[in-house]
Amino acid sequence: MRFLFKTDYEDDIRLFPHSGYVYSYGLLLAVLLIAPYVLSSYLMSQLVFVCIYATVGVGLMILTGFTGQASLGHAAFLAIGAYTAAYLQQFNVPFPVYFLAAGLLTGVVGALVGFPALRLQGIYLVIATISFAFIVEEIMARWESVTNGNEGMRVKAMQLLGTTVSRDGPTFYYLCLAVLVLTIVGTLNLLRSPTGRAFVAIRDSETAARSMGINVALYKVKSFAISAGITGFAGVLFAHKLSFISPEMFTLQLSIEFIIVILIGGTFSLHGAVLGAIFLVMIDPFLTYLKDDMPGVIAGAAATLGAGTERAGHIQDAVAAFASANGLKGAIYGVIIVVFVLFEPLGLYGRWLKIKLFFQLFPLYKRATFKRQKIYVKSERNR
């Protein structure tokens, strides 16, 4: 186990606490850079979605994970970013301009949402963000002169530095990756600045933060604005990747998916946003694999266990019918959420930390290290 000897404050807030971080993240970046030359085009497309979802996850993490303000309305911010891009693109505005414009506009809208949210807490905040998302969705559907209503908008291929960037090509992937990496680095820098520490203080106790002289209202609005702005940037990439946007893509379902991203990844660290995005996006190819291959595998297993050919055939058909049942994906989503909330509240990154600590402390690891404290006493109503 490595012990870091910190001698001044600069050591404490360093981006890379020791050289191991530089090597491991450098290696990861190298792998991600050569990925387009190795992976199939389908997996590349999924990887682009991972980048986009992870960017949104980082934005949501700032708000929910670090400032403690739950939001079930982030699909609306994504929609605002996407529609801004699609609208400005019609007037031949260059990509960098509308990219920034989308982020700025979404950030401003986020700040505007933040103001009413100042007085709300817990469940009231959740319902207020849901309401906001509904209203945005309806505006997208009705403001036909700008958004083309329910028919949706086409998004042309991106023009960057005089060349056309195809949404399936490696350049687009590199762009998404760059946005993600910049967002993560920016967020890390934010979190080690006074602003970031104020966010965390507000999450841990609003009253304590206020008594230390933190302007709670200002920082909450800032958090909303930053979080929304990042989501707006992701929205531009989302629009380009799908090449077609319509209001029914940005429903409550999508907001819930974003929450699932950070919940499954772990709501306390930026790693969580990325891991959660990988999990959520990769579940689709995994389910497809299950649908295609599992019936054969199970039937084969049954046959080796002594079932007759006819029996195995029946089993194969039954499993295939089950796997292609309509709502299976929703059911699996539901089970995953419940299982994570119940058994792995720290998410995938929490699991990773546990495994790491197990090997570092071997054989002295004890489970109680990560045990959550139950609070039966405090009623959130009186907070």
Add this chain to the structure above:
Amino acid sequence: MLDFVQQLVSGIALGCVYGLIALGFVLVYKATEVVNFAQGDLMMLGGFFAFTFIGLLGLNYWVGFAGAVICMALFGMLAERLVVRPILGYPQFSIIMATIGLGYFLRSVAGMIWGTDDFKIETPFSQGVLRIGSLVLAYDKLSVIAATIILCALLYLFFNRTTLGTAMRASSENMLAAYYMGIPVKRVVSIVWAISAAVATCAGVLLAPITFIHSNVGLVLGLKAFPAAVLGGFGSIPGAVVGGVLIGVIESMAGFYLPQGWKDVAPYIVLLAVLLLKPEGLFGLHVRKKV
């Protein structure tokens, strides 16, 4: 003028529907401070149980109704035991997520079992209208209004006059203190989930002639009932019904007098406005912040 009254009455009937679902939200919240996002889906499931008993097995309406209520009460207890009890005492948000997950699961499973078509239950209230002057009221809507009033009164009395109701309120304020006072907190929570699932079933069965039953009905109506509960102040039983009626009337008026598209948004705009002015809802208790 007649148009206005007609819209008002149909708005009230619609609002009672929302109020009935909101009652379930409020019940669970009042007793355990858990917000149950799967409430609408419990309602949907109750409707499907009733459909199975009445439509498929051909039982008498009232027998099927009672059967569905009992089945769903047991199911509510089961859901509480499996999903909610292990995380009682943890931050509210994780419980919200768990119930959202439960809702996803129930919706998909119901879709797999009963299919995705619309179903209808034949009820004694399905046909016939009441005429007062030139005002026309359908019996199915009147039955919803009556049931809402009865259930609301019963639950209000239950919470304020019975020992069990008082125990429920106590355990919502402070579980640990309630436990020290000899209240079996776990059993209380379990009973509350049973009651709320039963109330949801009543809503589902009464709604069946109006909205039909399909696997997504819970999501659609649940999301409308939610603002109703918030509008009334989340912990208040009369508040849930008043909030529901307000939302229903606003929706019906907006649908009639405003251009298309306002109908679905108007309740949420009103909700946001109310939350801005009175963050604890219309009937919510104003609690001063303590350190």
